Amino acid sequence: MDTDQKIARAAVYxxxxxxxxxxxxxxxxxxxxxxxxxxxxxxxGVNPTDWKFRVAAGGGMPVDPPQVPGQDGAGxxxxxxxxxxxxxxxxxxxxWEAAYQRPDGTAQEFAVVPARQVVELPExxxxxxxxxxxxxxxxxxRCLTVTEExxxxxxxxxxxxxxxxxxxxxxxxxxxxxQLARWAGATVITTVSGPEKGRLASAAGADHVVDYRRQDAxxxxxxxxxxxxxxxxxxxxAGNAALDVAVLARGGSVAIYANNGGDExxxxxxxxxxxxxxxxxxLLYTMPVRAKEAAIADITAALRAxxxxxxxxxxxxxxxxxxxxxxxxxxAVENGAVGKVLIDLAE
Numbered sequence: 001m002d003t004d005q006k007i008a009r010a011a012v013y014x015x016x017x018x019x020x021x022x023x024x025x026x027x028x029x030x031x032x033x034x035x036x037x038x039x040x041x042x043x044x045g046v047n048p049t050d051w052k053f054r055v056a057a058g059g060g061m062p063v064d065p066p067q068v069p070g071q072d073g074a075g076x077x078x079x080x081x082x083x084x085x086x087x088x089x090x091x092x093x094x095x096w097e098a099a100y101q102r103p104d105g106t107a108q109e110f111a112v113v114p115a116r117q118v119v120e121l122p123e124x125x126x127x128x129x130x131x132x133x134x135x136x137x138x139x140x141x142r143c144l145t146v147t148e149e150x151x152x153x154x155x156x157x158x159x160x161x162x163x164x165x166x167x168x169x170x171x172x173x174x175x176x177x178x179q180l181a182r183w184a185g186a187t188v189i190t191t192v193s194g195p196e197k198g199r200l201a202s203a204a205g206a207d208h209v210v211d212y213r214r215q216d217a218x219x220x221x222x223x224x225x226x227x228x229x230x231x232x233x234x235x236x237x238a239g240n241a242a243l244d245v246a247v248l249a250r251g252g253s254v255a256i257y258a259n260n261g262g263d264e265x266x267x268x269x270x271x272x273x274x275x276x277x278x279x280x281x282x283l284l285y286t287m288p289v290r291a292k293e294a295a296i297a298d299i300t301a302a303l304r305a306x307x308x309x310x311x312x313x314x315x316x317x318x319x320x321x322x323x324x325x326x327x328x329x330x331x332a333v334e335n336g337a338v339g340k341v342l343i344d345l346a347e
Contacts, residue, residue: 005029010108011326011343012066017059019051019327019334022069029110031079037088037115038079039095043131044106044343045072047172048258049284051334053099065103069330072096073106074121074130075346084115092127093118096134096296100285106131107326109345119296122304128318129310132172132340133299137308139284140176141295143233143255144184146280150230150253151184154298156305159186163225165247166190168235169201169209172340173257175316177233178204180298183307186231189224191217191240197338204315212243221247228252228275238262245271253278316340 006029013021032038050069073095077088098113099105121130144164145151151158164181168174169190181188182205190206192198198209210220221229221243228249234240237254239261244254245268252275267279284292302308310316317339321329326343333341 006110008109009323010068011070011323012068013054014063014066015059016054016056016061016063018055019330021054021059022327022330024324024326030112032081032084032112034081034083035115036081036112037077037084037118038110038112039073039075039093039118040078040346041073041075041095041106041109041111042127042344042346043074044070044108044345045131045134046329046333046341046343047071047135048333049135050099051330054330067099067103068105068108068111069099069326070106070108070343071099072131072134073098073111074127075111077118078110081115088115088118088120092121092130094121094130094133096138097285107323107343109323119300122300125303126310128342129303129308131342132310132316133308135284136172136176137180137299138287138292138295139173139257139282140180140233141298142282142284142287142291143173143177143257143280144181144231145291145294146255146278146282147231147253148251148276148278153294154180154184155301156183157185159184161185162230163187163189163228163249164231164233165221165229166201166206166233167240168192168260169204169206170197170315170338171235172316174201174233174235175204175314178206178315179308180302182207183302183305187224189221189229191243200312200315200317200338202315203313217243218246225249231255233257236261238265241265241267248272248275248277250275251277253280255280255282257282310340318342320344
């Protein structure tokens, strides 16, 4: 081995299982391939899919080559491949979908990823915010753009006159959906499970917050939207199916991006035929390419407009862990931490 080769830290797992399978190792930093870039990662985001991929179908299954987790991150490009855009060198960027079907995620000091999966961070946007964008905001964008006769792109005015219901407005995707929907001009209602989460959803920009444990959620939503809501961003279809049916407007859609609370649910067919309701399932990794490209472009525009924020003042507290505590970071997300979990890899 070249004695001058750079060595850096990376979190890896070589078998499926709980957080305990994660370990931090030192390993050589590889050069980017022709269409790749290498990023000095400052922050890595942790998402539910990170621990779900790690657990997979159960524990004890070998993972070869070892997997570096982490779809999202932010940092500075320090090397580019010969076919990658040379102007990216030295640029501050955010990364998305880094580890899907690849062993080289963001929970490491240097990540090598395809050039198409890094996006320049606008001036003034922090690495914390950059690392919080990928999974939550691309997912939220898709959920907001699948409604019949609704827009396929988001921007100021795109959702004027429309009402969006966000289930779980204190979660990362819920927070992203609130911010994007407000930027696009929608009236935003959100449901939460308690006062503290209600305060977070309000900080994100929700116009109306409904505490479903203390209020009649259907009645409260109908007060705001007598004709029903146009788009529902749904995190818990098993628990919320009856509510969704009761408040959906004609031509409305329910975009389901998670299965919190159960993997199965039922809906009444006849009640949904008349309004031509749509139930759309959403998974970032298998979304149409054009939908991902649209999301990246619109998120970038929103960042430049100052319409996307993070931190407690934006309804999304930041929870930082050093790389050596990557197992604790994963456990925090798996246990439902309220806020955005980040792994710090540089000052």
